[in-house]
Amino acid sequence: MPDRPIYLDYHATTPVDERVLAAMLPYFTENFGNPASISHIYGWEAEAAVKQAREILADAINATPEEIVFTSGATEANNLAIKGVAEAYFQKGQHIITVATEHHAVLDPCKYLKSLGFEITILSVQKDGLIDLTELEKAFRSDTILVSVMAANNEIGVLQPLAEIGSRCRDAGIIFHTDAAQAIGKIPLDVQTMKVDLMSLTAHKVCGPKGIGALYVRRRNPRVQLASQQHGGGHERGMRSGTLYTPQIVGFRKAVEIALQEQATETQRLTQLRQRLWEQIKQLKGIHLNGHSTQRLPGNLNISIEGVDGSALLLGLQSVMAISSGSACSSAMTAPSHVLTALGNSEQLAYASLRFGIGRFNTVEEIDRVAAHVVSTIQSLRKQATFV
Numbered sequence: 001m002p003d004r005p006i007y008l009d010y011h012a013t014t015p016v017d018e019r020v021l022a023a024m025l026p027y028f029t030e031n032f033g034n035p036a037s038i039s040h041i042y043g044w045e046a047e048a049a050v051k052q053a054r055e056i057l058a059d060a061i062n063a064t065p066e067e068i069v070f071t072s073g074a075t076e077a078n079n080l081a082i083k084g085v086a087e088a089y090f091q092k093g094q095h096i097i098t099v100a101t102e103h104h105a106v107l108d109p110c111k112y113l114k115s116l117g118f119e120i121t122i123l124s125v126q127k128d129g130l131i132d133l134t135e136l137e138k139a140f141r142s143d144t145i146l147v148s149v150m151a152a153n154n155e156i157g158v159l160q161p162l163a164e165i166g167s168r169c170r171d172a173g174i175i176f177h178t179d180a181a182q183a184i185g186k187i188p189l190d191v192q193t194m195k196v197d198l199m200s201l202t203a204h205k206v207c208g209p210k211g212i213g214a215l216y217v218r219r220r221n222p223r224v225q226l227a228s229q230q231h232g233g234g235h236e237r238g239m240r241s242g243t244l245y246t247p248q249i250v251g252f253r254k255a256v257e258i259a260l261q262e263q264a265t266e267t268q269r270l271t272q273l274r275q276r277l278w279e280q281i282k283q284l285k286g287i288h289l290n291g292h293s294t295q296r297l298p299g300n301l302n303i304s305i306e307g308v309d310g311s312a313l314l315l316g317l318q319s320v321m322a323i324s325s326g327s328a329c330s331s332a333m334t335a336p337s338h339v340l341t342a343l344g345n346s347e348q349l350a351y352a353s354l355r356f357g358i359g360r361f362n363t364v365e366e367i368d369r370v371a372a373h374v375v376s377t378i379q380s381l382r383k384q385a386t387f388v
């Protein structure tokens, strides 16, 4: 059996940490109760686990437990935030602002709202992937009800200035939503100092299980109204009906707990690995770093490569590393990454791009093997294409 390729696609998803799995397991079997069952111990045990998770997750972003609404992940949280605000506030206004480099789970709900008659302003980004705060303020209107700007980009790792955006939105009386799917556990998040009103979270980008996430919904100063997008038993204070998935919620809690405990050391370790990879690859000519050089996720490296064909490159790398070009959702390669073209890359250069997502279980040896193989593959492809 040949070795499996080295996993370097931590922005797409991550393995579940063994410690997370161990915490989850009892909730499938012995403690299987429905947290909404109030008349017996099976329900109480599950309810206690959910309550603890809510407290720890709230604490992780400086919110209160009542402000955490569990969802199936960040896609659902984004949909609930954006459509939920649009439906609750449409009489106040029908204008929404977002950014060209957002995940499709933000852009597509906005597109859907546009089809219903809402007006959407899509801000462009600067060359480094950051939004221009003056442009943001210029886009504010009296009928703007929502601004949605992500915390950390899933392709180029760029960290948007949440506190600066939040204070501008608060001053203008506009609700501020941020998709923090890539950010939770990796960078400090504080909904108070950052003046965030809605924040989407997910577990599976931080060594937790797939299929669980949450939406933070601010309860005071201001109290955010949301129209439910899923009706039923009235769970999650009516905002998201459906029996809570206790094992996943416990896994989500444990994953975030571990990530926060290890955040300082992991940030340092991943930054070093990222730098080590970049130093080796950038020896070659015609390599461009996509996104801001320091204001980015520690484990993210995204590069565009001149003089190679994008699909030949991925093909040449895939026996050694599991990596993608652009996001997992768009790596079928039918269209170039909307994030990379928004940075000003040509379509061809956007195709010839690599997204390295380095994470918890990657080692120095792996990074060196990957770097050597990337360099030799680019060199041999360029030789074939007579790139000089």
Ligand SMILES: *Cc1c(COP(=O)(O)O)cnc(C)c1O
Binding pocket: 011, 012, 072, 073, 074, 075, 076, 103, 105, 150, 152, 153, 154, 179, 181, 182, 201, 202, 203, 204, 205, 211, 212, 213
């Ligand atoms: C992965 C991701 C999502 C989707 O999250 P799911 O939990 O898989 O639905 C949304 N936004 C960003 C930025 C992501 O990286």
